[in-house]
Amino acid sequence: MTDDLNDLRGKIRSIVRQSVIAGRHATSSEDAARIQDQMIAASESTILLDIAAILEKRGKE
Numbered sequence: 576m577t578d579d580l581n582d583l584r585g586k587i588r589s590i591v592r593q594s595v596i597a598g599r600h601a602t603s604s605e606d607a608a609r610i611q612d613q614m615i616a617a618s619e620s621t622i623l624l625d626i627a628a629i630l631e632k633r634g635k636e
Contacts, residue, residue, distance in 0.1 A: 579629045586625065590618045 594614040598607035 579625075579632065583622070583625050583629065586618075587622060590614065590622075 594611040597610045597614060601607035601610055
């Protein structure tokens with residue numbers, strides 16, 4: 576379980592890091608917010624699926 580949570584934590588940190596980097600390359604604050612929102616929305620379903628898989632795995636243990 577700890578490995579699963581560490582993997583999920585790493586994925587979330589990576590998403591945050593990528594959105595910050597992308598936001599820095601935007602030409603305006605509106606662009607930065609839009610880029611960050613798009614990156615988070617695109618990653619949200621993956622993170623939720625990972626959480627569901629962890630919970631299901633834990634329920635079988």
